[in-house]
Amino acid sequence: MNDENEKKPCCTAAASRLVQYITVNGKQVGISHLDTIFEETDKVDYTDELSIREKLLELTKIYNYVPSTVEKQYENVLFEEFKKRKDSIGI
Numbered sequence: 001m002n003d004e005n006e007k008k009p010c011c012t013a014a015a016s017r018l019v020q021y022i023t024v025n026g027k028q029v030g031i032s033h034l035d036t037i038f039e040e041t042d043k044v045d046y047t048d049e050l051s052i053r054e055k056l057l058e059l060t061k062i063y064n065y066v067p068s069t070v071e072k073q074y075e076n077v078l079f080e081e082f083k084k085r086k087d088s089i090g091i
Helices: 003-007 012-016 034-043 049-063 068-089
Strands: 019-024 027-032
Touching: 019 034, 019 068, 027 034, 027 049, 034 049, 034 068, 049 068
Parallel strands: none
Antiparallel strands: 019 027
8 A cells, every 4th residue: 555545434434534724814724634735835945934934835736725805814833833833743
């Protein structure tokens, strides 16, 4: 079995455990595969903040619906959360 299949949930209950919550515009928003998004972003050697922000949003949109009207707010929250996790656990 390849790595791609190993990450796929086997059922709805397992899939729901892949959802983590962030706050965007004062509302809790469920983000699927947030750990994967952060891990994949961290694998690339970015030299500037803008590239990191763009990658975070790009990957988030692969697994989640992000309304175009709040993309910038998602990007800001994702970047801040990414920085916090990177500093605290060293991803």
